Amino acid sequence: MTTTSTSVEKTSVVRSGRRFMSGDIACAEGALAAGCRFFAGYPITPATEIAEHMARRLPELGGVYIQMEDEIGSMAAVIGASYAGVKSMTATSGPGFSLMMENIGLAAMTETPCVIVNVMRGGPSTGQPTMPGQQDVMQARWGSHGDYEIIALAPSSVQEMFDLTVEAFNLAETYRVPVFVLADEIVGHMWERVNIPQADSIKIVSRKKPTAPPNNKFAPFKPDADLVPPMAVFGEGYHFHATGLTHNERGYPRTDSAEAQTQLVQRLCDKIRRNKERIIRVEKAMLEDAEVAVVAYGIAARAGLSAVRKARAKGIKAGLLRPVTLWPFPEEHVAHVSRRAKGIVVAEMNCGQMVREVERAAKETPVIFLSKLGEEPHKPDEILEAIEEVGK
Amino acid sequence: MTEELPHPYEKFLRKDRIPHIWCEGCGNGIILNCFARALEELNIDVDKVVVVSGIGCIGRVSGYTNTDSFHTTHGRPIAFATGVKLANPELKVVVISGDGDLFAIGGNHFIHAARRNLDIQVICANNFIYGMTGGQYGPTTPLETWTTTTPYGNIEQAFNLVHLAAACGSVYVVRWTTLHTRWLTESIKKALQKEGFSFIEVISQCPELFGRYNKMETGIKMMQWFKEASEVQHFSDPAKAEIKPNRIVVGEFVDIEKPGYGRLLKEMKAKAAEKK
Numbered sequence: 157m158t159t160t161s162t163s164v165e166k167t168s169v170v171r172s173g174r175r176f177m178s179g180d181i182a183c184a185e186g187a188l189a190a191g192c193r194f195f196a197g198y199p200i201t202p203a204t205e206i207a208e209h210m211a212r213r214l215p216e217l218g219g220v221y222i223q224m225e226d227e228i229g230s231m232a233a234v235i236g237a238s239y240a241g242v243k244s245m246t247a248t249s250g251p252g253f254s255l256m257m258e259n260i261g262l263a264a265m266t267e268t269p270c271v272i273v274n275v276m277r278g279g280p281s282t283g284q285p286t287m288p289g290q291q292d293v294m295q296a297r298w299g300s301h302g303d304y305e306i307i308a309l310a311p312s313s314v315q316e317m318f319d320l321t322v323e324a325f326n327l328a329e330t331y332r333v334p335v336f337v338l339a340d341e342i343v344g345h346m347w348e349r350v351n352i353p354q355a356d357s358i359k360i361v362s363r364k365k366p367t368a369p370p371n372n373k374f375a376p377f378k379p380d381a382d383l384v385p386p387m388a389v390f391g392e393g394y395h396f397h398a399t400g401l402t403h404n405e406r407g408y409p410r411t412d413s414a415e416a417q418t419q420l421v422q423r424l425c426d427k428i429r430r431n432k433e434r435i436i437r438v439e440k441a442m443l444e445d446a447e448v449a450v451v452a453y454g455i456a457a458r459a460g461l462s463a464v465r466k467a468r469a470k471g472i473k474a475g476l477l478r479p480v481t482l483w484p485f486p487e488e489h490v491a492h493v494s495r496r497a498k499g500i501v502v503a504e505m506n507c508g509q510m511v512r513e514v515e516r517a518a519k520e521t522p523v524i525f526l527s528k529l530g531e532e533p534h535k536p537d538e539i540l541e542a543i544e545e546v547g548k
Numbered sequence: 549m550t551e552e553l554p555h556p557y558e559k560f561l562r563k564d565r566i567p568h569i570w571c572e573g574c575g576n577g578i579i580l581n582c583f584a585r586a587l588e589e590l591n592i593d594v595d596k597v598v599v600v601s602g603i604g605c606i607g608r609v610s611g612y613t614n615t616d617s618f619h620t621t622h623g624r625p626i627a628f629a630t631g632v633k634l635a636n637p638e639l640k641v642v643v644i645s646g647d648g649d650l651f652a653i654g655g656n657h658f659i660h661a662a663r664r665n666l667d668i669q670v671i672c673a674n675n676f677i678y679g680m681t682g683g684q685y686g687p688t689t690p691l692e693t694w695t696t697t698t699p700y701g702n703i704e705q706a707f708n709l710v711h712l713a714a715a716c717g718s719v720y721v722v723r724w725t726t727l728h729t730r731w732l733t734e735s736i737k738k739a740l741q742k743e744g745f746s747f748i749e750v751i752s753q754c755p756e757l758f759g760r761y762n763k764m765e766t767g768i769k770m771m772q773w774f775k776e777a778s779e780v781q782h783f784s785d786p787a788k789a790e791i792k793p794n795r796i797v798v799g800e801f802v803d804i805e806k807p808g809y810g811r812l813l814k815e816m817k818a819k820a821a822e823k824k
Contacts, residue, residue, distance in 0.1 A: 194635050215820035220634045220813065225660040229627035232620060232657075236600075236631025239618060240639065244631065262621050370595075390616040390632060391639050393595040397562070397611050399619035408565060409611060409619075 169217055170355040179317040179344045180205035180247075183273055183337065184213065186321030187245055189358055192271070193219035194244040196233035198226055198252055201285040202341040203275040206247035227252035231259035235268045239398070241389035243325055243362075247273035249341075251282060253292055253299070260334055261300030262400045264424060267332035267377070267385065269363055271324045274336060275344035278530065287531050288341035290454055290505040296336045297483050303421050305428035307435060308336040308483040310453040314348035320480070326361035327435065331427055332384050338482060340505065342455040342533060363387045370394045377420075378405040383427035428484055436486045439478040442468060446475030448546045449493045451514050452503040453479045455533045460503055463539035472547040482510065490517035497521055499546035503534045522546070557584035560594065562614050569608055573759075573767025575726035575752030576606050579673055580613070582729055583644065586736035597640045598632055600625045602649035604680045605754075606673040609644045623654030626661045629668050637667070637810045640740060647674040648686040651707055655687070662716035665744040667808040671736065672709065672747070675754040683757030690791055694761040709749045710801045711786040719744035721786065721802035725751040725774040728798060735800070743808040751778075751796060 170189045177185070184206045187195075195210040197203075211221040220237070224230040230246045237244040248256060253274045263270055278284030279291045292299075296308045307327050309320045321337055328335040364386040366374065370393035377398075379385045385405075388394040401409040402417050410416035428435065441461055443449065448467070452460035457478040467474035477493050479486050490513075494500060500518050502511040503526040511525045524542050528534050555561060561584065570576045587594060594615050601610040603622035610617035620628045625643045633641045643650075650658050650672050661668065677695050678684045685695040687707045694701060713721045720742050724732040732750060739746035753759060753770035764770045774796065782799040789797040 215817045232624040232627035233631030236628040237635035240632045240635035242635040390598045397617045
């Protein structure tokens, strides 16, 4: 269901036009444009600027910024605010992301629309707070216990920090699921030109509401055909119950029924899996006839694109596949590319995470992995070297 | 044949969730009853009441109240409630949870919500142990008592919750036992009408676990202890209100006025909107 806010509200919210800003600020502006009016967080490098910008902007728009005592509480507060009917978010980095995992599971279980931005830095543990990393990709997918599906988007420019944050809210509201913006320190701190669209050209999605008036038979977790239940919020008179325990459609605990566990957990997975084609976005460059495909996301994809161009100049048929959506993973796109390619080059700022997904989808096609840790992202020439190796 | 009489507070309860999971002799039902009675007597619009609970026996209470309600992860009801209350200040947000949930795993959230003077009410059922997991010692287990994980007697000092709440800045701090139902109901009513952070400790019996391990194996025996040991002393020093085998000080400890977080937030928003 798509709703458009009134233009009066939006003109004061969206700072349309060509602007020069950092990725973190663009992310905050994207959130506000998407209708976010609640931010709970805890200061952490390199995501602090998102919090600072929200602390200034939210009160003037009638929203709430609160600095919680830790990231555990931040995530809990975000879920609470979402259940009170307000689009909500938090922003953090690795150590805070780890603390949030408990309540990210609660958000998945209670189907809470919310957005979690992780401006990834070097880990593990306290790691390198001011240095970039792409080391939380698997944690985003599997970090909380149990089975569930989430959505994760990987921006590779300041423009995308704006665009994909809007998209993250829309997806969260559509599928009632926590959505991650997996940025990295470079994209977060980098300043670039951003084109912020006119308010009325920004697509904004809000959660489905129950159509029946409050009654004592209301089933808050009864899904529609798209497997997503319409969402009542606190204070509307529905008197509904929600719990992190396995529950039935009424929201009541069912802790000893295999049927209830199967029905609920399978649906939490299926509502994303079955809508995969609608969710997944990739960017393709020069892939039509590519014999060597580079697969990279976020900051690494920029060096990847530049390497592909250099390879083309040398007569090598190279192309780039950039997953904009990291989860659900665009495995069909990788499989398609791998059918033509002699080999695939994967560049990530970690010791090998998404590459496992690529290998799984690429089947027989050889995959070369380029790891990178620390201050600097991959250099285009490093990726070019690998392209040349595969292209031989 | 006896006719089934309606429960006097039926409209506040989810009938389709009864029977509840609590053991015979448990104090949780008394607390729920006093809460329902307080809502009834205040004639509160229940559509605007949200009951939030954490994990543990009393944590199940949110599934029994016929209000909007949320059963959070362990220790997080206050943090969740913070989001609810700030996102929609019109809601009355009441946290009802246990001593382990609120003061061990959730201790950090308690002290900071009290410090902020967040406009919520926290009702703590203090049964001295972790009941749901079978009776392990926790942050309120008195010294030298027995639990499943203190087989040689408890050597840890216990939290004095009213002292903690007062030190953190709660505007209203009371302690009752499940024996003091009228006082407890009055205190819940008062808390529901107060601006800022209210804390109500209810000493509650767990005859099955704490009781059995400490020679009080029925609800009645535990309540006899409450009766013999409790002393009503309003506005006594919370620092001197540690729970002892022969002395449980109950009553109101703190009742002060201080601007609630909601009021300050509203003022700040108005200032920010003007500046824009």
